[in-house]
Amino acid sequence: MSTMTKPAPVSPGGPVRRPEPSWLKKNEKRWLPVVTVIGIFTAWEIAGNMNLWDPLFFSHPSVIWDGFLSLTTGPLLSDLRVTGLEFLLGMMIALGIGVPLGILLGTSKRLYWAFDPVVTALYSTPILVLTPLMVIWFGLGIGSKVANVAILAVFPVLINMMEGVRNTDGSLMRAAKSFGANGWAIQKDVIFPSVVPFFVTGLRLAIGKGMIAVVVGEYIAATEGIGYRIRADAEVFNTPRYLAGVLIMVVVSVIIMALIKVLERKLAPWRTPVLGE
């Protein structure tokens, strides 16, 4: 027993430790969102079973699961393969154009002045309205979707690369020069590393835009792909299967965004984690 009058009481078992917080307490950040999702699905399922809405207009989890099963035994895999291919090809074009062009516009002040207003204007335009044009140019097949992804995803990549290069810390370039770095060493040791966080941000935004582009492209005019499937199911009022398609899109997005976070940590381990990351 320690008393208030004794200074710095030392118990024979070492210093008094505060009790370890419980697992539940320590991992609140992890399990609270799980509870939210389970709660929503449970309430949704119960409401659906109470026949609160016309099954033609909306559906609920157990029926959507049946829709999901009918998709998996049906066209799902080939649809995902087509959509994935369109998305990947489009992203590769976007990166292939956006990265070098962004570096170029970021490096040259004159080119930046000349093109920045145009690039910014195009970036803030809802380029999705060009989808019909892409269909006219590239047809109903994967070409028009690849183009759609490319023209939407190229701008976030380009703008972030450009700003990344422009934001390179001048005092770091000066230090590198002072220690004898030549042009290539400055690129490699100063400019590229400082652009990495901007690149990842650009990539994240580009992926978001690219996914919208591919799905909307398929939705408007296509013969296969997940976007086409969603629309086809919706048109024949197969609401559960249509909603299953939507949920698949949600899951795919969540997975891709999680991968981006891993990539960011791998590429830029020096960055202090942003609050809440």
Add this chain to the structure above:
Amino acid sequence: MPGTDNIAISVDHVTFGYGKEVILQDISIDVVEGEFVSLIGPSGCGKSTLLSMFDGVVRPDVGTVRIFGSTVQETLKQRAMVFQNFALMPWKTVRENVLLGLNYRRTDLSKKERLELAREYINRVGLTHALDLYPHQISGGMQQRVGIARAFAVQPRLLLMDEPFGALDAQNAELLREDLLKLVAEERRTVVFVTHNLDEALQMSDRVLLMTARPGTIRDEVRPDFGPKTSAEYRERYDSQRDLLWDHLKSEVLTVQAREEGQKP
């Protein structure tokens, strides 16, 4: 009198300006090899500009700067700089930051030898435990230790320091001053040290050059000599030299202030 082969830096009637504004006006200085020279003056007097002239960042409009008898461009490998804001690469660990200069300059050494040199200097600034940490993981004082290790690791004949302790708190600055003096004493390097701290200049230097308000010229040249610290006269001598310098520095600072107030509408 030392011969010219002992001259580390020779500044000969240098004038420099941006546009119409004259920053440095007809400056002539000789720095002897092994000397610790401080440049002190009111803000905006051009002391950092003069230092970056020694690092080849700006060139004089008139006059010449020669380092060890050669041009500034030819002597890149003989000098190293310590920056006020540390200028460490955030994406490089302590070890990699110290290796930076070695990798660019000492291509004659093997990778292993460079690594050993880097380790040695990291050890000498007391950061062996932080080898693999990134700058954001260590304090400002430790970051500047890395900056100092990076400069010493390339074993330059001339060290240029631009207010290296200006961004640190008083206690950390004091600690680093002691360590820097120890390193300089051990290695006998020529040092040009820009500061706005009078005591720092008096305590560290063989010679203090006081600059005037813009356009910067050399107003005073003082060789701090207070005798041994234990002697009875030390404090007295220190104070009298400090008072003299402060008198002059104060008048320059007031000139700057009056000018700034004159510019206000």
